[in-house]
Amino acid sequence: MNAPFKTPVDSLDAPVWDLSDLYASREDARIETDLERARALVAELNRLQGQLAAAQTDPALLGQRLDRVITLYEQASDVLGALGAYAFLAASTNRNDAGAQGFEATVREKLTAIATPTVWVTLEINQLDDDAVEAALKAYPAAARWSPWLRRTRAMKPHELSQELETFLAERGPISAQWPRLFDETLAAMKVKAGKDELTLAEALNRLSDPKEARRKAAAQGLDEALAARASTMALVLNTVAADKALEDKWRGFKRPADGRHLSNEVHGESVDAMAEAVTAAYPVLSHRYYALKAKVLGKAKLDQWDRNAPLETTAPRGYDWSAGKALVLDSFGDLGGDFAGRAQGFFDRPWIDGKARPGKQSGAYAHPVTSDRHPYVFLNWMGERRDVLTLAHELGHGVHQTLAAGQGSLLADTPLTLAETASIFAEGLTFDRLLKTAPEAEKRGLLAGRIEDGLNTVVRQIAFHRFETRFHDERAKGEVPVERIGEIWLEEMGASLGPAVTLNPGYEHWWSYVSHFVHSPFYVYAYAFGDLLVAALMETRAKDPQAFTPLYRELLAGGGSKGYVEALAPFGLNPRDPAFWAIGTKRLERLIDQFEALV
Numbered sequence: 001m002n003a004p005f006k007t008p009v010d011s012l013d014a015p016v017w018d019l020s021d022l023y024a025s026r027e028d029a030r031i032e033t034d035l036e037r038a039r040a041l042v043a044e045l046n047r048l049q050g051q052l053a054a055a056q057t058d059p060a061l062l063g064q065r066l067d068r069v070i071t072l073y074e075q076a077s078d079v080l081g082a083l084g085a086y087a088f089l090a091a092s093t094n095r096n097d098a099g100a101q102g103f104e105a106t107v108r109e110k111l112t113a114i115a116t117p118t119v120w121v122t123l124e125i126n127q128l129d130d131d132a133v134e135a136a137l138k139a140y141p142a143a144a145r146w147s148p149w150l151r152r153t154r155a156m157k158p159h160e161l162s163q164e165l166e167t168f169l170a171e172r173g174p175i176s177a178q179w180p181r182l183f184d185e186t187l188a189a190m191k192v193k194a195g196k197d198e199l200t201l202a203e204a205l206n207r208l209s210d211p212k213e214a215r216r217k218a219a220a221q222g223l224d225e226a227l228a229a230r231a232s233t234m235a236l237v238l239n240t241v242a243a244d245k246a247l248e249d250k251w252r253g254f255k256r257p258a259d260g261r262h263l264s265n266e267v268h269g270e271s272v273d274a275m276a277e278a279v280t281a282a283y284p285v286l287s288h289r290y291y292a293l294k295a296k297v298l299g300k301a302k303l304d305q306w307d308r309n310a311p312l313e314t315t316a317p318r319g320y321d322w323s324a325g326k327a328l329v330l331d332s333f334g335d336l337g338g339d340f341a342g343r344a345q346g347f348f349d350r351p352w353i354d355g356k357a358r359p360g361k362q363s364g365a366y367a368h369p370v371t372s373d374r375h376p377y378v379f380l381n382w383m384g385e386r387r388d389v390l391t392l393a394h395e396l397g398h399g400v401h402q403t404l405a406a407g408q409g410s411l412l413a414d415t416p417l418t419l420a421e422t423a424s425i426f427a428e429g430l431t432f433d434r435l436l437k438t439a440p441e442a443e444k445r446g447l448l449a450g451r452i453e454d455g456l457n458t459v460v461r462q463i464a465f466h467r468f469e470t471r472f473h474d475e476r477a478k479g480e481v482p483v484e485r486i487g488e489i490w491l492e493e494m495g496a497s498l499g500p501a502v503t504l505n506p507g508y509e510h511w512w513s514y515v516s517h518f519v520h521s522p523f524y525v526y527a528y529a530f531g532d533l534l535v536a537a538l539m540e541t542r543a544k545d546p547q548a549f550t551p552l553y554r555e556l557l558a559g560g561g562s563k564g565y566v567e568a569l570a571p572f573g574l575n576p577r578d579p580a581f582w583a584i585g586t587k588r589l590e591r592l593i594d595q596f597e598a599l600v
Contacts, residue, residue, distance in 0.1 A: 014322045014355030014382035016093075021350075021374065022086040026103050031086075034079050038114050041076040045069065046117055052124050056132045063140025066125075066133075070146050073121050074411045080111045081371040081410065089368060089377055095188030096360035105181065108174045116170040119163060125150065126157040148562045149411045155263060159252040169248065176244055183237050183519045186230055188362050192222040201514060202363035202381040209309045209385060211317060220306035224507025227514060234513035235483035241519050242476040257473035261523040265416045266564045272526055275582050279463040279529060280496075282586045287460045288499030290452055290593050293600050295501050297449075303502045309387075309453055312446045318439075322355065322382060325389045328438075332393060332431040333400070337550045343400045347378055352399070355392070357381040364516060365391050367398030367424075372406040372413045386435065386450055390428050397427030405560030413560035417524065419568060421531025422538070423557055425458065429539055445599045452596060455532065455589045462528040464497035469518060469525065486512060533585030534565070534576065540584060541572050 023031055048069050055062040087107035094100040125133075133154075137144045160166065192204040195218045199207065204226075207219035227234075246257065254260050262269045295303045297312055311317045320328070326348055334341035347353050352375060354361075365380035376399040382388050401423035405413040432451050439447050471489050475481050487509030494511075495504055517524045542549040552571050559568060569576060576582075 014357070015348075015351040015353050016356050017089075017351055017354035017377055017379075019086060019089055019377075022082055022089075022370070026090070026099070031083065034083055035110060035114070038076055038079040038083070038111075041072060041079065042114055042118055045072040045076060045121070048072070049120050049124065053127055056128060059132070059135040059139035062128075062132060063136035063138075063143040066136055066146065066150075067140060067143040069121060069125075070143075070149065070411070073118065074409055076115070076118065078371040078373050078410055080115055082374055083107055084111050085368055085370040085374075085377075089379075092379060093354055093358075093361045095185055095362050101181065101185065105174065105178070108177060112171060112174050116167055119166040119170055122153050122156070123160060123163055123166065126154055126160055130154075145412075152264075152266065152561070155266070159254065159260075159263070161251055165251065176241075179237050179241050179244075180516075180519050183234065183516065184362055186233060187514060187516075188360060190226050190230065192219065192226045194218040194222040200357075200359060200363070202357060202361075203383075205363065205514075206381075206383045206385070208306055209311060209317075209387065211311050211314050213307070213310070216306040216310060217304070220304075220505070221507065223514075224505075224510065227510040228507065231483050231487075231510045231513055235481070235486055237519055238472070238486070238513075239476060239480050241522070242473050243480075245522055246473070246477055257477075258470065258523040261417075265418045265527070267416070267418050267530075271577070272530070274579060275530060275533065276463050276466060276526065278579070278582045278586065279459055280467070282590075283460065283497055283499065285590055286586065286593065287456050287497055288501065290456065290596070291499055292501040293593070293597055294449065297600055302500075305498075305502060305505050305508050308498070308502065309457075312449055317386065317446070318443060319384045320386070320389055321384060325382070325384075325392055328389055328434060329393045329396060329427075329431055332434045333396070333427065335430055335434065336553070337547075338554055340400060340554075343403050344396050346403075347376075347396060347399055350375075352376065353378045353380075355380050355382040357383060363514075365395050367395045367402065369398075369402040369413070372408065372410040375406075376402040386447070387454075389435070390431055390454065393431035394424040394428045397424035400427070401557045404554065404558040407558065408560040408562055412562050415561045416565065417527035418530055418534075418565040419556075419561075421527055422535055425528075425531050425535040426538060426553075428454070429535060445596070448592065448596050448599070452589065452592050455592065458532040459529045459585065459589065460497050462525045464493045465515065465517070465525040466523070466529070467496075468493040468512065469523060472518075473522070533582050534569070536585035536588045537569075537574050537581060538572065540588065541574065 048065065051065050052062065052069060055065050084107060087104040091097075091100045091104040133150065137147060161169070187201050190201055192199040192201065194204060194207060194215070199219065199222070204219045204223050208216050210216050210219070242257075249257060249260060252260070256269065258272070259269060262272060291303055291308070294307070294312070295301065298307065298310070300307070330341050330344055333344045354377070361381065363381060367376050367378050369376045378392075378395045378399050380388070380391050380395055382392070398420075401415070402413070405415065407413075432447075432454070436444060436447050436451070468490055471493070472481060472486060475485070475489070490512040491504055491509050494508070498504070512518065538553070542553070555571070556568050566576060574581065
């Protein structure tokens with residue numbers, strides 16, 4: 001299935017998605033029809049305002065009304081979610097198109113105007129007594145299915161504001177979203193000069209894996225220059241997003257900047273701190289040790305930062321055209337058994353994947369769930385490299401997870417970040433295992449190095465990101481953080497994570513400014529490390545009995561957000577509250593480094 005190496009230009013057989021399942025174009029008459037449909041659902045929902053509180057003394061009536069209110073809330077969310085998804089998906093492939101960006105902003109404003117009057121729903125639910133809710137779910141069994149959503153909603157009770165303030169925050173949302181929009185459009189328009197070439201951000205980042213050091217260095221120095229020219233703008237964006245978040249956190253009573261994220265993830269901050277401390281303590285035996293070995297292999301006293309993801313061989317690495325990458329990923333899903341491969345195949349057949357890299361398309365990759373009554377879409381920039389094969393597997397893992405959980409309905413399918421990365425990282429691991437199994441002996445050292453680097457990027461690097469983000473927000477609480485200071489924090493945390501064998505060359509202090517999660521989803525990044533370490537424990541469990549594992553794993557994914565991560569992992573005999581749980585993942589990565597060292 002492996003194809004001869006192809007350049008990014010040759011890999012343009014990657015597909016462009018078809019969004020017509022949502023809408024045919026920005027002019028599609030169904031858009032206005034669905035806006036009216038959403039308004040009607042919201043109007044019907046709002047006629048029930050006050051009726052939950054009025055039924056507190058009648059358990060059966062309260063249960064019936066809870067079921068009706070939440071059902072209407074989900075139905076309205078589905079209509080609005082499809083509209084918002086279409087606007088975002090269309091804009092993400094056309095960040096240079098003012099029409100697409102304006103349409104996305106306009107749709108966001110319209111959706112906010114329609115949805116904002118429903119803020120009473122969670123507020124009124126949280127005014128109900130715990131005993132009244134429990135009695136209502138028992139007296140009216142149909143409402144009991146909403147228990148997980150009610151649990152998550154009521155967890156927010158201590159941090160809710162008045163209806164007037166909640167309405168204000170909801171109406172302000174589209175305005176606040178202009179800062180992430182500025183971030184995205186700035187990076188999409190950015191051109192990186194690398195020697196004689198002019199590259200997009202995605203192309204420049206991809207070139208950091210080029211086998212020729214001169215090309216890696218040119219790309220890195222081009223990124224230094226391009227990011228430095230925009231660093232002041234990005235610092236303004238980051239400072240503003242952080243200040244906006246801090247103001248809301250203060251009103252909601254969150255003590256630490258990450259507390260809101262922890263609450264939505266249904267995880268205790270102490271658990272995240274323990275995980276971060278465990279990974280940080282393992283820096284010397286993981287990243288520091290590996291990069292010292294890599295420097296030895298490359299014949300250098302120390303690596304430059306542009307060598308971090310360099311291939312070990314100077315010849316062109318094995319590449320994959322789209323069809324080869326597709327076949328390899330589908331075979332990997334097939335290794336799980338059940339209907340996993342069939343579900344993944346559907347994304348290629350429709351197509352629900354946009355893989356073609358092109359100007360104006362934003363960098364990165366994602367899987368968008370849309371809503372449970374529609375279907376997900378997968379987005380990536382295919383360059384024909386091994387890393388792209390693993391990215392495809394990762395995002396398809398999300399997509400398959402989303403299709404499995406769709407039966408729960410949109411409110412219950414929504415998965416906390418602690419479990420959201422499970423299927424994606426698991427699929428990536430299965431695909432790597434197949435890559436290694438089918439590779440010629442001469443390529444296995446390079447593949448092993450790539451797998452270790454993926455693990456370091458997912459665990460060590462993301463924890464370093466988390467530490468950077470935490471320190472930045474803590475300093476922002478005292479006042480605006482100058483761009484120079486942001487760079488200092490970045491260098492300190494990256495230096496600590498990479499270790500003494502890696503030189504952070506001048507210009508690297510600006511590289512925080514392309515990490516979109518810092519702007520779009522503050523404190524998201526620890527979920528990658530959480531998910532990777534969790535998946536390592538699951539893969540160790542699967543190795544003991546693959547056949548028994550698959551139905552349990554499918555059930556975990558199909559559950560969506562109906563269970564917390566502790567409850568979801570119990571059938572596997574795993575307890576993430578035990579500090580030793582996190583050591584399973586770090587030890588697994590350490591064993592890979594042992595194998596690599598034996599080949600050096």
